[in-house]
Amino acid sequence: MADLATNFVGIRSPNPFWLASAPPTDKEYNVVRAFRAGWGGVVWKTLGLDPHIVNVNGPRYGVVYGADRRVLGLNNIELITDRPLDVNLREIKKVKRDWPDRAMVVSLMVPCEEWAWKQILPLVEETGADGIELNFGCPHGMSERGMGSAVGQVPEYIEMVTRWCKQNTRMPVLVKLTPNITDVRYPARAAKAGGADGVSLINTISSITSVNLDDWSPEPSIDGKGSHGGYCGPAVKPIALNMVAEIARDAETLGLPISGIGGVTTWRDAAEFIALGAGSVQVCTAAMTYGFKIVQEMVSGLSQYLDEKGMSLDDLRGRAVPNVTDWRYLNLNYVTKARIDQDLCIKCGRCYAACEDTSHQAIGIGPGRTFEVIDAECVACNLCVNVCPVENCISMIELEPGVTDPRTGLVVRDEYANWTQHPNNPAAAAAE
Ligand SMILES: Cc1cc2nc3c(=O)[nH]c(=O)nc-3n(C[C@H](O)[C@H](O)[C@H](O)COP(=O)(O)O)c2cc1C
Numbered sequence: 001m002a003d004l005a006t007n008f009v010g011i012r013s014p015n016p017f018w019l020a021s022a023p024p025t026d027k028e029y030n031v032v033r034a035f036r037a038g039w040g041g042v043v044w045k046t047l048g049l050d051p052h053i054v055n056v057n058g059p060r061y062g063v064v065y066g067a068d069r070r071v072l073g074l075n076n077i078e079l080i081t082d083r084p085l086d087v088n089l090r091e092i093k094k095v096k097r098d099w100p101d102r103a104m105v106v107s108l109m110v111p112c113e114e115w116a117w118k119q120i121l122p123l124v125e126e127t128g129a130d131g132i133e134l135n136f137g138c139p140h141g142m143s144e145r146g147m148g149s150a151v152g153q154v155p156e157y158i159e160m161v162t163r164w165c166k167q168n169t170r171m172p173v174l175v176k177l178t179p180n181i182t183d184v185r186y187p188a189r190a191a192k193a194g195g196a197d198g199v200s201l202i203n204t205i206s207s208i209t210s211v212n213l214d215d216w217s218p219e220p221s222i223d224g225k226g227s228h229g230g231y232c233g234p235a236v237k238p239i240a241l242n243m244v245a246e247i248a249r250d251a252e253t254l255g256l257p258i259s260g261i262g263g264v265t266t267w268r269d270a271a272e273f274i275a276l277g278a279g280s281v282q283v284c285t286a287a288m289t290y291g292f293k294i295v296q297e298m299v300s301g302l303s304q305y306l307d308e309k310g311m312s313l314d315d316l317r318g319r320a321v322p323n324v325t326d327w328r329y330l331n332l333n334y335v336t337k338a339r340i341d342q343d344l345c346i347k348c349g350r351c352y353a354a355c356e357d358t359s360h361q362a363i364g365i366g367p368g369r370t371f372e373v374i375d376a377e378c379v380a381c382n383l384c385v386n387v388c389p390v391e392n393c394i395s396m397i398e399l400e401p402g403v404t405d406p407r408t409g410l411v412v413r414d415e416y417a418n419w420t421q422h423p424n425n426p427a428a429a430a431a432e
């Protein structure tokens with residue numbers, strides 16, 4: 001079994017799978033159960049100064065289901081911990097003492113004033129915690145009070161608070177970023193400028209999951225009113241992966257450690273974050289949906305994958321980053337066509353409807369309701385592959401160099417050529 005032991009910003013854990021700051025890490029009882037199940041670490045549910053906050057007493061969650069009622073997206077209006085600070089600190093200290101090999105990171109959110117950070121940091125340090133994570137991400141409730149994403153949306157504040165924390169604690173400082181921003185590279189650069197040891201992302205995305213069509217209130221509805229919440233779960237993974245990749249390949253944040261968060265449900269999701277540069281991976285919704293034992297599939301799946309590839313965890317980390325590029329550098333001489341496997345086809349006609357109505361009229365219906373791709377029309381968009389209900393029934397096949405593409409009449413060329421070199425690009429023509 002591949003060794004999954006992780007050292008992330010100097011914090012050691014037996015595997016890179018940490019529970020994100022949220023209900024699963026709200027208290028000793030949960031965290032001990034999580035460690036027993038095999039989680040490598042936790043980021044404790046965000047602490048604030050007393051008097052502790054108060055949550056709504058109605059429903060906290062909205063949900064988006066897949067067709068099989070699987071949870072695809074979760075929306076919440078929960079705030080930070082609603083338990084007294086000293087209770088949390090006592091429990092953190094005890095759990096860290098009892099589980100010294102697990103990562104114990106404590107999430108913090110206090111007013112954007114130096115005295116507040118100076119007040120809480122020594123209290124956390126005294127627990128023996130391994131590090132802190134600054135919650136500049138929660139987009140609801142706390143942001144109305146000038147905290148959470150209200151800080152995370154202003155790079156200057158991120159840099160300032162990060163610097164205060166670095167000056168006032170010996171613990172590694174992670175900065176948790178909000179995705180509710182146009183370009184995530186700016187807050188990441190600010191975190192680095194402030195001295196952050198690493199960044200964690202993403203926190204939740206501002207959202208309204210649904211509207212009750214009987215009382216016309218957004219859900220979750222509290223006495224007929226709703227407010228936006230934070231969206232997470234499998235639906236947000238693509239957004240999170242992109243943001244992680246943007247930071248991993250940005251020249252200004254190159255090498256900045258990243259804890260990847262957002263929709264991680266299986267070992268594959270985790271491996272994708274790691275391949276895009278994440279040094280640890282955090283999970284919330286999947287644990288809330290399926291329980292703590294999902295970590296066991298993550299551990300065995302990732303180990304097996306690494307063994308099969310003959311790679312170590314370090315080899316995988318960042319392996320996909322050099323392959324993330326800008327559109328303009330994609331190879332325009334790479335030509336593919338859709339191919340339908342007639343043995344697998346169940347003749348549902350979905351590919352035909354999609355291509356005929358919304359793509360390039362490149363699928364014909366033959367005798368006996370057979371579906372065939374017309375190469376002279378196929379632009380290789382792969383929409384048919386995406387809508388086909390049978391896995392691997394439609395594949396995209398590369399045309400060999402030297403073959404003529406019947407759609408363009410051009411011979412496929414072997415050499416790489418991108419938009420910056422294309423004759424239709426006015427900028428390329430000007431450069432010539
Ligand atoms: C109910 C709930 C409460 C959360 N509370 C916090 C919090 O207190 N602090 C924080 O940094 N993130 C909080 N989060 C965000 C998660 O830590 C995580 O960033 C987000 O859910 C994305 O991960 P996921 O897709 O695995 O759920 C919360 C998420 C949920 C669902």
Ligand code: SF4
Pocket residue numbers: 337338354355359360361362363373374377378379380381382383384385
């Ligand atoms: S790849 Fe696109 S254009 Fe080609 S057959 Fe499929 S849907 Fe039509």
Ligand code: SF4
Pocket residue numbers: 340344345346347348349350351352371387388389390393394
């Ligand atoms: S969508 Fe797939 S299964 Fe349905 S007709 Fe097309 S190729 Fe066959």
